[in-house]
Amino acid sequence: MVHRMRLRTLLTALLVAPGLMAVTAGTSAAAPAATACSSIQRFNPASFPAVPRINNRYLPWTPGMHFVVDGFVTGDDGLRHPHRIETTVTDLTKVINGVRTLVAFDVDIQDGVVAESELFFQGQATDGMVWNIGEYPEEYDGGVLAGAPSTWMTGIAGAKGGIGMLARPVLGTPAYSQGVASSVGFDDCAVVFATGQHTCVPVRCYDNVLVTDEWAPRDPAGGHQRKFYAPGVGVIRIAAVGGVSPEVAQLTRVTRLCGSSLGRIRQVAIAQDVRGYQVSPNVYGKTPRVQRTLTAC
Numbered sequence: 227m228v229h230r231m232r233l234r235t236l237l238t239a240l241l242v243a244p245g246l247m248a249v250t251a252g253t254s255a256a257a258p259a260a261t262a263c264s265s266i267q268r269f270n271p272a273s274f275p276a277v278p279r280i281n282n283r284y285l286p287w288t289p290g291m292h293f294v295v296d297g298f299v300t301g302d303d304g305l306r307h308p309h310r311i312e313t314t315v316t317d318l319t320k321v322i323n324g325v326r327t328l329v330a331f332d333v334d335i336q337d338g339v340v341a342e343s344e345l346f347f348q349g350q351a352t353d354g355m356v357w358n359i360g361e362y363p364e365e366y367d368g369g370v371l372a373g374a375p376s377t378w379m380t381g382i383a384g385a386k387g388g389i390g391m392l393a394r395p396v397l398g399t400p401a402y403s404q405g406v407a408s409s410v411g412f413d414d415c416a417v418v419f420a421t422g423q424h425t426c427v428p429v430r431c432y433d434n435v436l437v438t439d440e441w442a443p444r445d446p447a448g449g450h451q452r453k454f455y456a457p458g459v460g461v462i463r464i465a466a467v468g469g470v471s472p473e474v475a476q477l478t479r480v481t482r483l484c485g486s487s488l489g490r491i492r493q494v495a496i497a498q499d500v501r502g503y504q505v506s507p508n509v510y511g512k513t514p515r516v517q518r519t520l521t522a523c
């Protein structure tokens with residue numbers, strides 16, 4: 227779940243909200259400076275399997291899994307506004323730059339209204355590294371589609387895929403790129419910040435939690451973001467550190483969807499894929515349509 231920097235506000239000292247613990251147990255590193263990063267390795271389409279499978283310990287994407295993350299953002303008015311992200315791992319795939327990727331579907335709800343609906347595409351290389359390969363986020367204003375200006379796809383308009391999760395995340399690993407798409411101003415970095423953590427969210431408490439620190443070098447005022455990953459689950463907490471409009475969020479529900487429940491979301495995702503050829507003809511329109519090639523249950 228959320229694979230790239232979604233809550234782009236944050237960093238100087240960990241913002242502690244009710245139930246949000248600072249990193250104390252386990253091993254941690256000093257907060258990195260908001261500087262540019264470099265990829266651990268180059269994106270190589272030949273290193274991905276023909277059938278996408280993402281079973282990374284800290285970012286397992288099993289088709290049918292559905293995650294709900296709830297939190298709030300502090301607005302310019304000084305008030306806390308509720309924010310929810312619902313993520314579904316679909317049984318759809320899409321070929322991007324020669325790689326058949328797994329399709330995930332996000333719905334971003336702000337103050338009870340859909341602000342963004344996104345298809346994002348990831349793949350796991352044979353070495354266990356999970357890659358961010360593309361994003362098609364539709365933006366909404368008052369319930370009306372306002373476009374998808376942040377769309378990027380690896381291999382199109384100079385966009386480059388980046389790392390969503392290391393195969394073996396350990397402290398001391400160099401900071402890595404999560405993807406670069408200069409045409410839309412996307413250039414996010416991450417580094418392993420802490421390992422062996424214990425943290426609790428409404429779903430349950432988790433041990434051996436991995437914490438990453440993320441930032442956007444082109445947006446130093448945006449601060450950083452800490453993501454907490456539980457083994458076998460994925461993201462369970464997002465912590466705001468600095469930034470002008472701090473956001474925090476935590477996992478409140480995780481379920482497995484099958485049959486008609488998954489089918490309804492699949493149809494919405496397919497409809498968005500079809501719409502993308504009109505909304506983003508010069509980027510998204512250059513990719514093949516999504517296909518249902520995986521089995522969820």
